[in-house]
Amino acid sequence: MTQKQPDSSVPAGPGSGGPEGGALSHQRSGEPLWRTPRPLRALLVGGVGAAALAALVFTAATGFADPFVALAFCLVIAGGELARITLPGHRESAPIALAGAIAYAFLPSLGGEPVQHTVWQVTAVVALGVALGELPHVAVGRSPRLEDVARRVLTALLLAAAFRPLVESLSLTGPSVVVALLMTALVAVAWVLDVAVSAVLRAERLRTRLRVAMRDETLAQVATGGAIASSGVLIALACTVTGLVGLLVFTAPLLVSQVAFRRHSEVRRTYLETVRALSRVTEVGGYVENGHSRRVSQLSHGIACELGLAEAELLELEYAALMHDIGQLSLREPIAGGATVLASPREQRRIAELGSAIIRETGVLDNVAEMVRRQCEPLAGDGDEGVPPLGSRIIKVANAFDDLVGENGDAERRAAVVERLRMDTASEYDPRVVDALASVLAR
CATH class of the missing domain: 1.10.3210.10 (Hypothetical protein af1432)
Known part of the structure; x- marks a missing residue:
């Protein structure tokens, strides 16, 4: 209950006591x-931005492997980024875009034919897709939260860096229990790392305790994270058998889930x-x-x-x-x-x-x-x-x-x-x- 005093004096209080040390x-x-200096955010955005730019330049110079596949995944990622949603707690999420990025990072083959894209190409395709999807938002004044965009690109980069070398060294070309377990383990680790990064950024933004931020982020992202991670793995495995048809078929359930998340967010915002x-x-x-x-x-x-x-x-x-x-x-x-x-x-x-x-x-x-x-x-x-x-x-x-x-x-x-x-x-x-x-x- 509130209001300002017109004069400069401060009325005496109803009681007295000693201060107890403080801040x-x-x-x-x-x-x-939300406007205070945030060096960790700047470090994340700058580092991921530099990596994405280097990947784009390198891939453009050396040429895209399987360009039609790269284009298909790039368009799915762009469409998912265009349809991004804002969840409770001012968290921006792009489930379809991130699932597509995870699937492209994991893709060992397409319809039985090995694919040759590298970590650099995965990073370039994901960054390009994210940028294309965000352009319409920026054009109408809905600029994204750069740290959330950077986290999505970083997740794809880390997964590609961990999985793509294994594809070449172990000749992983088709779906198997070993491949599925490996993908599941890697995506689980990536989710934990993403939650940790998100918690650090939240603690920095709100000036709250890291332990509290970690708990909040874990609870907030467990549902969406599970849906996105499982969809990304399923898309990658399905595409090894069905080709790009699997990309469309297994994106549909995630689209339904995204609609439900959007409605929940809109109800809470209203x-x-x-x-x-x-x-x-x-x-x-x-x-x-x-x-x-x-x-x-x-x-x-x-x-x-x-x-x-x-x-x-x-x-x-x-x-x-x-x-x-x-x-x-x-x-x-x-x-x-x-x-x-x-x-x-x-x-x-x-x-x-x-x-x-x-x-x-x-x-x-x-x-x-x-x-x-x-x-x-x-x-x-x-x-x-x-x-x-x-x-x-x-x-x-x-x-x-x-x-x-x-x-x-x-x-x-x-x-x-x-x-x-x-x-x-x-x-x-x-x-x-x-x-x-x-x-x-x-x-």
Whole structure:
């Protein structure tokens, strides 16, 4: 619940206490999290880009082996990249493109005839297909996330580097149990490496803990990763018998799965957009300052990442932070400036309980409603319920900060507000959360 103070003074808090050491580093005094320097991302994109460019130049100079096969796989990869989807967590995925790339890297023969493409050619064909598929997106202003594109090319490069030499040395020309097991083992290792790279990039982007990012990425990619990997292996094995017909036949099931993933993603996105629209009702009605809910949500997200919350918890926290002030709609007259931190404890409790009751009417956001209900409680909690949920404690700190700073607070005022919150860590605010806020602001 939130709003900016017009003057430069910082009101005294409801309690006092000592600070508990910390960091306050994320969002308000520096660049947003997603714009902060990301050297690991730059290293991945630059390295894969250089390898792809070298592969294209080398393959163009030496000539393409089996050019018709290369063209067919390139077009499938391009079509899959064109149909890429955005999954929950802002993850871009191109299942058909990646399955086609895996199949081309693994392809030992086509219809019984050996194929001769090298690691360089696999990298060149995949990179070219990805680039062609992304061109229409770029033309209409939907530029891809370069790290996700680089990961797809990197996966094909690693698989080709591991498998193509074996094709030549062991004369693998047809489907067999050994070939199938080898492909399965390699693609499993590649999936683990891809999840690890994705987790490192996520930890760097969100400034969260690597362990948490690794768990989130594993859970998020286990379904899509299994479908893509199995499809890639099946396409490669089928093409050894049926030729390019296998490429079309075994791409169809993956297309159906992609449609299902897309629908799930769209439902979740629509849900979040609805919550965001609902959170603006208090702003449109003049109960809080414009942008307050968004700022509290962003700041809460940064604090939660600093504290290592999992992705599912981050989503619930985002919902709760966006709607934390919705109980103000029950007020006959808005609070001055919308700053609930300046309201009496009784009034704060009433607003929180009414907001929680509204959210519970959805029937599916009980955890969010509970976070909103307990956001104004002191650090030790009220009554027998004990300490409020961590999400409630995060929202309380983020809301108080934005209420006292608002949108245009200068560095001196931000520092003063942080110190004011530190003074209340013995009774009102969780010292760990205040320290995390400091780390967010410092960045």
